[in-house]
Amino acid sequence: MQDDIILNVSDLKKYFNTAEGVVRAVDGVSFNIRYGETLALVGESGSGKTTTGHVIMGFYSPDDGKIIYKNRYDLSAPMKKRPLELKRDIQIVFQDPGTSLNPKRLVKDIISLPLLIHKTIDKRRIYDKVAELLEYVGLSEEFMFKYPHELGGGEKQLVAVARALAPQPSFIILDESTSALDVSSQAKVLNTLVKIQKELQLTYLLITHDLGVVRNISQRVMIMYLGKIYEEAPTEKFFKSPMHPYTQMLLSSIPTLSEEDEKIKPKGIESIGEIPSAVKPPNGCRFHTRCPFAKPVCSQRDPPDIVLDSNHIVRCWLYE
Amino acid sequence: MQESSVNEVKFLELEKKVKRENWKRMWFRFRRSKLSMVGLSIILILLLMAVFAEYIAPYPSHAGLHIAFKNAYRPPSFEHILGTDMYGRDVFSRIIFGFRYAFMMIGLVLSLVTPTGVILGLIAGYYRGTFIETVIVRLSDIFISLPPLVLALSIASILEPNIFNAMMAVSLMWWPWYVKLTYSMTVSIRNEPFILAAESQGASTLHILFRELLPIQLGTILTKVTLDAGWVILIGAAISFVGLGAQPPTPDLGTMVSEYSKYLPEYWWMSLGPAASIVLIILAFNLLGDGIRDVFAGE
Numbered sequence: 001m002q003d004d005i006i007l008n009v010s011d012l013k014k015y016f017n018t019a020e021g022v023v024r025a026v027d028g029v030s031f032n033i034r035y036g037e038t039l040a041l042v043g044e045s046g047s048g049k050t051t052t053g054h055v056i057m058g059f060y061s062p063d064d065g066k067i068i069y070k071n072r073y074d075l076s077a078p079m080k081k082r083p084l085e086l087k088r089d090i091q092i093v094f095q096d097p098g099t100s101l102n103p104k105r106l107v108k109d110i111i112s113l114p115l116l117i118h119k120t121i122d123k124r125r126i127y128d129k130v131a132e133l134l135e136y137v138g139l140s141e142e143f144m145f146k147y148p149h150e151l152g153g154g155e156k157q158l159v160a161v162a163r164a165l166a167p168q169p170s171f172i173i174l175d176e177s178t179s180a181l182d183v184s185s186q187a188k189v190l191n192t193l194v195k196i197q198k199e200l201q202l203t204y205l206l207i208t209h210d211l212g213v214v215r216n217i218s219q220r221v222m223i224m225y226l227g228k229i230y231e232e233a234p235t236e237k238f239f240k241s242p243m244h245p246y247t248q249m250l251l252s253s254i255p256t257l258s259e260e261d262e263k264i265k266p267k268g269i270e271s272i273g274e275i276p277s278a279v280k281p282p283n284g285c286r287f288h289t290r291c292p293f294a295k296p297v298c299s300q301r302d303p304p305d306i307v308l309d310s311n312h313i314v315r316c317w318l319y320e
Numbered sequence: 321m322q323e324s325s326v327n328e329v330k331f332l333e334l335e336k337k338v339k340r341e342n343w344k345r346m347w348f349r350f351r352r353s354k355l356s357m358v359g360l361s362i363i364l365i366l367l368l369m370a371v372f373a374e375y376i377a378p379y380p381s382h383a384g385l386h387i388a389f390k391n392a393y394r395p396p397s398f399e400h401i402l403g404t405d406m407y408g409r410d411v412f413s414r415i416i417f418g419f420r421y422a423f424m425m426i427g428l429v430l431s432l433v434t435p436t437g438v439i440l441g442l443i444a445g446y447y448r449g450t451f452i453e454t455v456i457v458r459l460s461d462i463f464i465s466l467p468p469l470v471l472a473l474s475i476a477s478i479l480e481p482n483i484f485n486a487m488m489a490v491s492l493m494w495w496p497w498y499v500k501l502t503y504s505m506t507v508s509i510r511n512e513p514f515i516l517a518a519e520s521q522g523a524s525t526l527h528i529l530f531r532e533l534l535p536i537q538l539g540t541i542l543t544k545v546t547l548d549a550g551w552v553i554l555i556g557a558a559i560s561f562v563g564l565g566a567q568p569p570t571p572d573l574g575t576m577v578s579e580y581s582k583y584l585p586e587y588w589w590m591s592l593g594p595a596a597s598i599v600l601i602i603l604a605f606n607l608l609g610d611g612i613r614d615v616f617a618g619e
């Protein structure tokens with residue numbers, strides 16, 4: 001394995017048993033994340049992005065596949081069995097600021113928990129450290145003695161970021177961490193995330209369906225649809241020359257702000273149909289039911305990995 | 321090792337201040353409701369009477385066995401504001417000692433039942449989907465299905481019928497309700513992101529149970545404890561009424577009602593006092609419980 005890879009996921013599967021049947025939330029996903037980069041995981045609701053993140057965190061054990069972290073840790077082990085240093089090194093910031101902080105705990109208690117667990121700091125300097133972390137994410141020290149309900153959405157999310165930073169991690173999963181916020185808080189949180197990434201050399205897995213966010217902060221993008229990844233490209237290529245019809249459809253559906261953006265936007269693919277149920281996903285390429293270019297083979301066999309150049313991969317029969 | 325810095329001391333003071341202000345805010349919210357204040361005052365007064373019964377009761381010696389037939393069956397008067405009973409004992413004095421037993425019953429039952437039920441409920445909810453959950457939930461279902469009177473009857477037939485054993489019987493059927501309450505609340509918040517966050521950062525199970533899950537439920541639990549206090553008295557009275565609880569001459573309110581009701585309706589004052597006291601206690605705890613609920617609901 002290459003040295004610059006922090007996380008290697010191969011053929012990851014996670015199924016859920018539900019009343020309607022088996023939900024194939026993640027169904028054979030492989031990717032690498034490099035040290036210090038932001039890899040965006042994009043897809044419509046229900047495509048399995050959160051599940052992928054949660055399996056990496058250890059909230060669920062995978063049904064199949066391997067997750068190797070820093071070349072030496074096996075992340076397919078459930079959270080309880082992971083060594084403490086992993087719980088320090090991998091952090092998550094959730095989507096909903098309303099539920100990511102315990103309503104009955106002071107901000108200071110929330111942020112100091114990881115400091116105390118991992119003994120990052122002498123107990124007698126806890127307050128100083130919490131104040132420092134708050135300041136680092138752009139909040140004043142007065143927030144220390146507030147309860148979450150006294151904070152706004154953006155402030156809560158910044159507290160969640162401070163909590164994630166506290167144990168000095170190398171890798172953070174950002175699961176739609178800004179999508180529940182208003183535009184100005186969104187910008188504030190995003191700027192903070194970008195700043196701290198640079199200064200602390202953090203690696204991000206950015207889960208989102210907001211392509212604007214993707215464009216602003218990620219270096220590479222993966223497109224997920226019904227539990228599978230269909231395209232993987234550097235951000236620039238992703239926006240300039242999207243290959244998979246699904247990617248093209250997603251890109252043509254985003255509202256654009258400038259004329260320039262409008263010009264580069266792929267044309268001609270209108271979003272048709274609804275995303276099918278993950279209980280009975282279509283055979284072959286899962287997108288074929290909505291794809292205007294679908295060929296007979298698309299509904300029969302899984303598309304192969306087409307490597308367009310070293311870091312642009314598309315899974316689609318059109319390019320065979 | 322470093323000394324705590326100046327900043328550190330400043331922050332510590334600040335934290336204390338914030339916590340003090342929170343208590344003040346809660347007290348303010350509680351005080352806004354007149355009825356809860358009435359409930360709290362009644363309970364405090366009764367509690368004081370119970371503690372200082374010897375000094376407050378006009379005839380402290382009448383609490384237990386005391387016979388003065390020449391004073392028997394006196395209706396309420398200046399000397400005996402709630403009259404006297406068939407042995408000539410002052411009913412009011414006996415009621416004051418009755419409060420002592422009432423609070424002892426409440427204290428005994430709730431101090432056994434609440435921690436047991438809450439801890440088991442937290443554990444069962446936290447270990448959802450494992451055999452630990454199954455064992456705790458099944459066990460509570462079994463105990464919950466036992467009627468308290470039958471339980472008291474069987475305990476009284478094995479051991480001797482007295483107030484302590486009656487309360488043990490009551491406790492035995494009571495803890496599962498706390499399991500149910502905390503279990504269902506725990507299950508509903510068990511997988512909230514803030515719990516996952518703490519777990520994923522390496523927080524211990526003890527921390528998750530008592531520092532993350534419990535604080536959220538505290539208001540609901542406290543409300544139930546307060547409302548239940550009244551029920552303990554009622555069930556205790558029922559058990560005493562059928563003769564399985566406290567035995568005469570114990571000045572227990574339920575026992576008094578049971579003994580004195582035989583003299584109804586002619587000597588109505590004997591049962592009136594004890595019965596009204598039971599109602600008063602239940603009412604007061606209900607008012608207090610409502611107040612506590614509002615304090616926590618308002619957050």
Ligand SMILES: Nc1ncnc2c1ncn2[C@@H]1O[C@H](COP(=O)(O)OP(=O)(O)OP(=O)(O)O)[C@@H](O)[C@H]1O
Pocket residue numbers: 016017018023024025043044045046047048049050051052209278
């Ligand atoms: N714990 C679970 N039990 C059962 N099904 C689940 C569970 N978690 C997720 N799913 C299902 O798995 C599929 C993928 O869900 P997931 O939350 O990973 O999607 P997502 O891409 O994050 O969507 P969104 O953009 O809405 O957050 C969905 O069909 C969802 O209903």
Ligand SMILES: [Mg+2]
Pocket residue numbers: 049050051176
């Ligand atoms: Mg999601």
